Amino acid sequence: MAVRINFNEGAAQTHTSLLRNERALNKSLLRLSTGNRILNAADDSAGLFIADMLGTVAKGYEQGNRNIQTGISALQIAEASAGQIFDKLQEIYIRAQNAANDINDPTARSALQQEIRNFVDAIQKIGADTEYNGIKLLDGTFKDKYIHYGARLEQTVYLSVDDVRAQSLGAHMVKTSGYKGQAASFTGLTDVVSASNQTITIGGRVIDATIKNGNDYILDAGYIAKQVNEKLNDVGFKAKAINVSVGEKYTGIADVSGTATIAFKVGDVSFNFDAETTVSLDELVEKINRAAATAGADLTASTDAGRLVLTSSKGYTIGVEISLASGSGTININQIINDLEGASSGSVTAITNSSTAAAVKVGDLYIANDKEFEMNIDTNIAGKLGDFEIGSAGGSQFKNLYSIDVTSNEGAEASMLIAEIALRKVDTIRAQIGATMNNLQSIFDSQKVAYDNTKEAESVIRNTDYAKEMAEFTTYQIRMQATIAMLAQANTQPQLVLQLLR
The missing domain is CATH 1.20.1330.10 (f41 fragment of flagellin, N-terminal domain)
Structure with a gap:
């Protein structure tokens, strides 16, 4: 073999291995001390980016x-x-x-x-x-x-x-005052009674304004309110109707003695009964309530200070026709149907020199929504619903909480609707x-x-697996110790030259 002293190839190669092992050991030491597998971009450029x-x-x-x-x-x-x-x-x-x-x-x-x-x-x-x-x-x-x-x-x-x-x-509202009118017969009430159905448009939807009772179609605020609640409830509408008739001081059905037939139309229900024209108010109330209950009509009768009070809880139109059995005279239809406070439009007076008389009262109508809405009501129909106290025939008017006024019955009813829409x-x-x-x-x-899952995914790429790294660290330590030992052996090889020089 050739023996040289100027270059120790074995020692040089062992030193190179020592440097690599030292670098690997130091990197492993840093991974263990920092907990990071990727110490810089050179360690894993793609992994670092991800x-x-x-x-x-x-x-x-x-x-x-x-x-x-x-x-x-x-x-x-x-x-x-x-x-x-x-x-x-x-x-x-x-x-x-x-x-x-x-x-x-x-x-x-x-x-x-x-x-x-x-x-x-x-x-x-x-x-x-x-x-x-x-x-x-x-x-x-x-x-x-x-x-x-x-x-x-x-x-x-x-x-x-x-x-x-x-x-x-508050509420976007329409409120009508109701209407009362009279004629010689029920079919003569052409402002309220018609031969065909009438419609109105509320919020872009068409509903019936009249309810069929026999062969007649009667303008009915209560029926309008019922349809609004059934057909427009899904778009936020709420409606109600109130109909209370308070007649003038009761003295008798007519100023002539005899028998009279009293026929009522309330909503889609009709009923009638006979009574003496001189029947007392209490007896008349009893007859009305008995006949209404039998027919299933939404009508109750009561008295107030000697006056006849007729109430439809659902606000249906109340119509009545009185027919004398014989002769003619003054029929006090105004004592049966009227509006004591005069809040509704129209008028009802006694009919003289007649054997028949009829009157009708259309209830107050309230329609409300939490949003503004438009209406399209024929002028004739609008007039017979009464005066528009809130809003108009063309649409609603906004009433906020400051407009609540409960100092009257009508104001309190409107206030309840305002509060209800506000609650909604x-x-x-x-x-x-x-x-x-x-x-x-x-x-x-x-x-x-x-x-949590994203941090776990990042941790898998970025962080140190200590079990694996400790195994590698131990390997690097053993390699370092072995390399240093072998470098020491390699450094002694040139000393063999001295044996040749003796």
């Missing part, structure tokens, strides 16, 4: 969940305040219902009105002052907002809370807020799982 992207997405999930938490906090404040408004609207409704009872005297109604005013002021303050971090939530400015929940673009939840201040809560609106807003909160909470839970 891990960094996963880390970015995970941070996006984390920030998105923080956004969700702040959004839920704001919505919780809004929902709690809306709940307080709902409670106060309930109190307003109850007091309006109380005021609608005519047992209340003016003083009692004034006290109820003051209570309602206090509730309205409280609602206004809650709606105007509720905020989150300076952002008003219930005054109508918190609309078209977005909560960005996700790690990517356009991953948002839409938020919009309507104005629930007292000035904006606030409850709808609360439901929307609650649904959004549930949606956000579901997204939060889902993203928390996604965050």
Whole structure:
């Protein structure tokens, strides 16, 4: 073999192995001390890119969940305040219902009105002052907002809370005063009775304005209200009708003695009975109630200070025709059908020198929605529904909580409807807020799982597997020790030259 002293090939190659082993040992030591498998881009460039992207997405999930938490906090404040408004609207409704009872005297109604005013002021303050971090939530400015929940673009939840201040809560309404009229016979009431069906359009939908009773079609506020509630309820409409007839002071059916046939038409039900023209008021009330109950008519009779009171609880039109069995005279139809307060349009008076007389009273009609609506009512029909005290034949008028007035029976009835529509609106807003909160909470839970899985995926790529790394570290330590030992042996090989030089 050749023996040289200027270059020790074995020692040089062993030294190279020592450097590689030292580098591997140091890298393994850093992985164990830092917990990171990838210490720089050179270790795993593709893995580093993937891990960094996963880390970015995970941070996006984390920030998105923080956004969700702040959004839920704001919505919780809004929902709690809306709940307080709902409670106060309930109190307003109850007091309006109380005021609608005519047992209340003016003083009692004034006290109820003051209570309602206090509730309205409280609602206004809650709606105007509720905020989150300076952002008003219930005054109508918190609309078209977005909560960005996700790690990517356009991953948002839409938020919009309507104005629930007292000035904006209420109902878009139409209210008619009702109508009363008379003729020599029922078929002569051509302003209310027709031979064919009549229709009106409310909120873009066509409904019947008349109800069929025998061969007649009778204009009927109660039937209109019934159809509105059945056919337009899905678009937020609410309607009711009230029909109370209070006759003039009762003296008798007619000024002549004899028998009379009294025929009633109420809604789609007809009934009749015979009575003496001099029948007492109490006996007349008993006959009406007995015949109405037998026929299943929505009509009750009662007395008030010597006057006949006829009530249809559903607001159906009340029509009556009186026929004398013989002769003619003055028929006191005005004592059977009338409006003591004169709130309804039209008039009813006694009919003289006649053997027949008829009168009709169309009830008050209330139609309401939380949104503005249009109507299309023929002029003749509109006139026989009475005067439009709220709104017009063309559409609704908005009445907010400040317009509530329970100092009269009619005002209290209208106030109940205003409060009911306001309750519906606030409850709808609360439901929307609650649904959004549930949606956000579901997204939060889902993203928390996604965050955990994404961090796990990043960890698999980026972080150290200690079991594997310790095994490799032990291998590198043994290699280092063996390499150093062999380098020492390689460094002694040139000393063999001295044996040749002796």
